[in-house]
Amino acid sequence: MVKKPYPFHKPFSPLRRLLRRTLSGRHHRHSTAKGPAVPPTEKLQGQTVIVDVEAWLLMSRLSTFPYFMLVAIEAGGFLRGLLLLLTYPLMCLFGHDMRLKAMIMVSFFGLREKEVLRVSKAVLPKLFLEDVAVQGLEAVKKARMVVAVSTVFPRVMVEGFLKEYLGVDTVVGREVMVVAGRYVGVIADDALAAEEMMNKGKHDEGVGLVGVGGKMHHLFSRNCKETYAVSEADKAAWQALPRDKYPKPLVFHDGRLAFAPTFSAAIAMYTYIPFGIFLAIVRSMAYSLLPYRISVPIGALTQSPSRLGSASPSPRSPTAPLFAELAAEVTPVALETRVDMFYGTSTKPASKVLDPLYFMMNPRPEYRVEFLEPVDTTTVADGEEDGHGRDKSHSIHVANRVQRVLGEALAFDLTEQTRKHKYMMLAGNEGIVKVKANKS
Numbered sequence: 001m002v003k004k005p006y007p008f009h010k011p012f013s014p015l016r017r018l019l020r021r022t023l024s025g026r027h028h029r030h031s032t033a034k035g036p037a038v039p040p041t042e043k044l045q046g047q048t049v050i051v052d053v054e055a056w057l058l059m060s061r062l063s064t065f066p067y068f069m070l071v072a073i074e075a076g077g078f079l080r081g082l083l084l085l086l087t088y089p090l091m092c093l094f095g096h097d098m099r100l101k102a103m104i105m106v107s108f109f110g111l112r113e114k115e116v117l118r119v120s121k122a123v124l125p126k127l128f129l130e131d132v133a134v135q136g137l138e139a140v141k142k143a144r145m146v147v148a149v150s151t152v153f154p155r156v157m158v159e160g161f162l163k164e165y166l167g168v169d170t171v172v173g174r175e176v177m178v179v180a181g182r183y184v185g186v187i188a189d190d191a192l193a194a195e196e197m198m199n200k201g202k203h204d205e206g207v208g209l210v211g212v213g214g215k216m217h218h219l220f221s222r223n224c225k226e227t228y229a230v231s232e233a234d235k236a237a238w239q240a241l242p243r244d245k246y247p248k249p250l251v252f253h254d255g256r257l258a259f260a261p262t263f264s265a266a267i268a269m270y271t272y273i274p275f276g277i278f279l280a281i282v283r284s285m286a287y288s289l290l291p292y293r294i295s296v297p298i299g300a301l302t303q304s305p306s307r308l309g310s311a312s313p314s315p316r317s318p319t320a321p322l323f324a325e326l327a328a329e330v331t332p333v334a335l336e337t338r339v340d341m342f343y344g345t346s347t348k349p350a351s352k353v354l355d356p357l358y359f360m361m362n363p364r365p366e367y368r369v370e371f372l373e374p375v376d377t378t379t380v381a382d383g384e385e386d387g388h389g390r391d392k393s394h395s396i397h398v399a400n401r402v403q404r405v406l407g408e409a410l411a412f413d414l415t416e417q418t419r420k421h422k423y424m425m426l427a428g429n430e431g432i433v434k435v436k437a438n439k440s
Contacts (some may be wrong), residue, residue, distance in 0.1 A: 048206035049143040053150040069261040072107040109185035121160040121255035132241040239308025276361035334409040338366040366381040
């Protein structure tokens with residue numbers, strides 16, 4: 001008995017029913033083959049747009065390996081990343097769809113659902129934003145509603161990026177099966193997800209944006225009143241979205257890797273890691289054994305001001321206002337770290353102890369220290385009371401003033417994001433560790 005080949009469109013049959021029910025009208029008007037590849041933005045204004053993520057929003061159908069490698073390393077660890085690296089050459093012998101399923105299996109199997117969600121919100125957006133196409137984003141910017149369809153990535157990998165940074169309303173993609181809060185690495189039936197999305201709203205006819213020759217082209221054409229298809233030749237003239245043009249600034253980013261882990265870059269990293277560990281040990285010994293040129297030690301309590309210390313560190317966080325009450329004058333010190341392979345910071349509690357190790361494993365780690373002009377903490381700003389009766393918000397104004405000086409020195413744009421916002425975005429909590437009181 002000959003086994004029939006598994007059709008690609010079968011897992012997307014619920015999506016097909018969804019688009020037909022959501023976007024179907026009394027009449028359908030299909031685009032011709034000679035129609036324009038990129039529609040005028042005025043024509044899409046106020047419309048419901050169904051967009052193929054890989055064909056329109058991303059610059060190229062780049063190898064999906066870097067994205068799955070990030071999930072494997074950041075959510076599963078470096079050993080899982082090594083397994084993906086070693087098996088990837090064998091996966092390249094498979095067809096495109098089978099290769100994707102194999103990478104999903106290796107990258108997702110056994111991972112906690114919560115951890116993958118954290119990586120999708122805090123790590124992957126940086127890499128996705130670097131590959132966004134200006135022309136594709138402009139095409140959907142004025143749409144009334146945008147439904148993004150990904151035929152490559154699991155929905156959990158792209159949903160945070162698409163909704164948080166590109167303003168997409170609904171995301172449809174592959175669903176990875178979850179059992180007891182952990183992924184089993186198998187593509188699940190999309191029926192439940194599609195049924196849920198059917199109930200999210202009824203819309204009139206929509207406009208479809210799809211890639212030429214894509215496996216969703218036929219589905220888009222049958223369920224959209226108009227379909228615009230873009231080819232790789234058309235996209236050759238497209239431009240990557242500049243960082244200053246992001247719809248929403250990328251303020252917070254987490255993760256260990258400071259580079260895009262392409263296949264060749266990942267090979268170089270794993271080849272370097274044994275030497276990097278040895279280098280970190282040597283640097284630690286030099287730090288501990290060699291004498292210091294500066295003979296005056298400066299005490300400081302990390303991320304907390306103290307009257308016993310002379311410094312008030314505030315790494316990656318809004319400046320704590322309490323330091324303004326400790327001295328009449330403070331000297332802001334701008335610290336900038338520069339790495340080329342591993343970031344020495346992490347919001348994961350289990351990984352923070354390894355922050356110094358990863359920083360010293362970099363081939364050329366660099367700290368730039370700049371002592372700025374002293375700031376008088378007793379200066380009274382307009383609207384504040386002076387003397388002992390000054391307003392309690394005085395220290396907050398001083399902290400904002402110091403933070404503004406540090407931002408200018410580091411070429412940072414100031415935001416209204418707080419420490420709470422940072423940890424909610426990167427770690428899913430408020431950054432507060434609850435300590436149980438000892439019963440005596």
